[in-house]
Amino acid sequence: MSQFNLTINQKKYDVDVDPQMPLLWVIRDIIGLTGTKYGCGIAQCGACTIHFDGKAMRSCVLPISNVGDAKITTIEGLSDDGSHPTQVAWKEMDVPQCGYCQAGQIMAAVDLINKKPNPSDEDIHRGMTNVCRCGTYNRIKSAIKLAAEGGKS
Known part of the structure; x- marks a missing residue:
């Protein structure tokens, strides 16, 4: 120890x-x-x-x-109350299905938006390497774009 x-x-x-x-x-x-x-x-x-x-x-x-x-x-x-722009976008786009992977997805998305403030579909495809067994990738992509539109992540 x-x-x-x-x-x-x-x-x-x-x-x-x-x-x-x-x-x-x-x-x-x-x-x-x-x-x-x-x-x-x-x-x-x-x-x-x-x-x-x-x-x-x-x-x-x-x-x-x-x-x-x-x-x-x-x-x-990220926030005490779920008010981080990426968390808000996740809620608005109804991303989670089972929800298990979503904390990791959000953390990866925040990092991606910090690196690429206006990520393209290709940036999201290359940058988001987390696995979602429920297959919510289209909603994840939409939420990333929504969060990026909100300015800072």
Whole structure:
């Protein structure tokens, strides 16, 4: 066990965990922020997407020992009340079906809009690599476009 000092959603946390524990499990099981989901455990599906120093990253394969002093944002850190423009667009476009992957989808979409403020269909196709087993990709694309139209994400 080792002591780690983390900044998650602009709050400080001190955790004492195995250095090889994936960040996902620290976020969910140690800190108790359960919006970030476990999907595949091999960084393929994107359900575990968080922002790591402002960039989308899959947290299921990132050992806590590699976090350092990075600033981490989870879905809970986008807004206290679901008012982030991308979250609002998700609601307006009725994106979720089962909803399991949606936190990771939203985090990936925010990163995409930050990189490409007016993403084309091709930008969305290339930039959104998260998997949705329900197949809501057309609604995801529409929500990204709606969020991007709202200005900043």
